[in-house]
Amino acid sequence: MPGAFEGETVTRRRMMNLVANGAGAVAVAAFTLPALGFALAPIFKRQQWTWQPVGHPSDFTEANYVTKVINITPGIGEAGNSVAYIRKRDPAIDKEPEDQWNHFVALSDRCMHLGCPVRYVQAAERFICPCHGGVYDFRGMVAGGPPVRPLDRFYTRVNENTGLVELGARYSVNNELQRFSPRFPGEPIDGIGQFLYPAQFDTGKPPH
Amino acid sequence: MPRIPQPPLPKVLQPKPKKPAEPNGQVQQYPAPLDAGISVVDWLDERTALSPGLRWLMWRKVPRGVNWAYTLGSATLFAFLNQAVTGVFLAMYYRPDVAGGAYESVRNINDNVFLGQLVHAMHKWGASVMIILIFLHMGRVFFYGAYKYPRELTWVIGVVLLILTLAMGFTGYLLPFDQRSYWATVVGVNINAGGPFIGPFLSDFLLGGADFGATTLSRFYAIHMLLIPGAMAALIGGHLYLVTKLGISAPPYIKADPNHDGDHAPDEAEV
Numbered sequence: 001m002p003g004a005f006e007g008e009t010v011t012r013r014r015m016m017n018l019v020a021n022g023a024g025a026v027a028v029a030a031f032t033l034p035a036l037g038f039a040l041a042p043i044f045k046r047q048q049w050t051w052q053p054v055g056h057p058s059d060f061t062e063a064n065y066v067t068k069v070i071n072i073t074p075g076i077g078e079a080g081n082s083v084a085y086i087r088k089r090d091p092a093i094d095k096e097p098e099d100q101w102n103h104f105v106a107l108s109d110r111c112m113h114l115g116c117p118v119r120y121v122q123a124a125e126r127f128i129c130p131c132h133g134g135v136y137d138f139r140g141m142v143a144g145g146p147p148v149r150p151l152d153r154f155y156t157r158v159n160e161n162t163g164l165v166e167l168g169a170r171y172s173v174n175n176e177l178q179r180f181s182p183r184f185p186g187e188p189i190d191g192i193g194q195f196l197y198p199a200q201f202d203t204g205k206p207p208h
Numbered sequence: 209m210p211r212i213p214q215p216p217l218p219k220v221l222q223p224k225p226k227k228p229a230e231p232n233g234q235v236q237q238y239p240a241p242l243d244a245g246i247s248v249v250d251w252l253d254e255r256t257a258l259s260p261g262l263r264w265l266m267w268r269k270v271p272r273g274v275n276w277a278y279t280l281g282s283a284t285l286f287a288f289l290n291q292a293v294t295g296v297f298l299a300m301y302y303r304p305d306v307a308g309g310a311y312e313s314v315r316n317i318n319d320n321v322f323l324g325q326l327v328h329a330m331h332k333w334g335a336s337v338m339i340i341l342i343f344l345h346m347g348r349v350f351f352y353g354a355y356k357y358p359r360e361l362t363w364v365i366g367v368v369l370l371i372l373t374l375a376m377g378f379t380g381y382l383l384p385f386d387q388r389s390y391w392a393t394v395v396g397v398n399i400n401a402g403g404p405f406i407g408p409f410l411s412d413f414l415l416g417g418a419d420f421g422a423t424t425l426s427r428f429y430a431i432h433m434l435l436i437p438g439a440m441a442a443l444i445g446g447h448l449y450l451v452t453k454l455g456i457s458a459p460p461y462i463k464a465d466p467n468h469d470g471d472h473a474p475d476e477a478e479v
Contacts, residue, residue: 039413040413042412042413042415042416042417042421042423043409043412043413045417047417047418072419073417073419073420073421073422075307075422076306076307076421076422077306077307077308078308079306079307079385079390079420080419080420080421080422114394114395114398114399115394115395115397115398116391116394116395117391131391131395182418183401183408184397184398184401184402184407184408184411185398185401186398186399186401186402187401187402187407187408196404196405197401197404197405197407197408198405198408200408200409200412200418203418
């Protein structure tokens, strides 16, 4: 049966069906989409780039690491703390190009296998992970075990006003110690790895 | 029809056969409490028509050869119910506060709350029991070939339930918020990050940011006690509907009786 009058292309019954179902879909979307965005928003929230002082330049030497507790997530107590191992840059062994961000070498303590905290052992000049046996050499390069890339690093600078060494954001490095935006542990970034594991949207932009 | 032999009761204790109905068609009179119960059930059934459905669900034909291994599914269901009930009551005392409150609230449950240690332990150990039972149940279904036509969808739903149960274990492990919870979650989230392309974003979603942050614990808590249990309850309903609809399969070592069609034991099929 065509429409109720000449030239009608949609029957009234079909029109009512479309309107009722469409209104239902709009109503469901009206609470589903905001809720979904609410849950997914942190993925897109850009991190703040902050600097935190860790000590006087004379506290650090080329030959040994100084352990400093730093805060990577403010406001949540000890769960937001992490550990950085810091030493002065040694041109004799640090072959990566020097710039304003690496007069001091600051390594993150998170193992690049699955994120357990590594411990620096001065007698062996190695970083050793308690979880699955990852070992890193003095520069943080992988010396053995399952880690897929060298230890992450922090940008460092000496604050001109206070004269203190400050730690900035964390960054990841590949096996040539080239800088990449921070990745999760377990993500190799050599070769194709940097495309298989894209940088997160929430990566902070470094200051100019 | 074979009859169960009567126990050797003295004559006075043996049940008397019923008297035939009165010729005037009077209905049988029950004692008052029983009568009240019958009228309540009748009232409900008249309005809901539930009794055929209940009869369909509860009084089913069961193949010859069923054994104790067939109870593993029900055992898993009971483990799930144990987790649901103890979890609801643990939530009355638990506080997903990442700055130390979560650990303190669990310590309070264990040390101060009446029976708190018991309920907490029931939830903790019940989780392991449930996963063990699931795998035993799965093994029974697999080795008896019970996943074959027409029960493939029941198997698929069961596998989804297994994955959801493991996700429950993963999210629940963080909630006590001690050192073990924290580092196990860090490792688990980083394992997720190892998946190419979507792995990093999945980890971002789980953590609620780039690092373990203020919302990570409450996120895990909401997933653990609202999102997954709701999905599991719905899927368990579907799983049980299919089990009832399709019936239980006989063990593969039971040969069909050539004198009877189907795989029902002659006695049970006629009850």
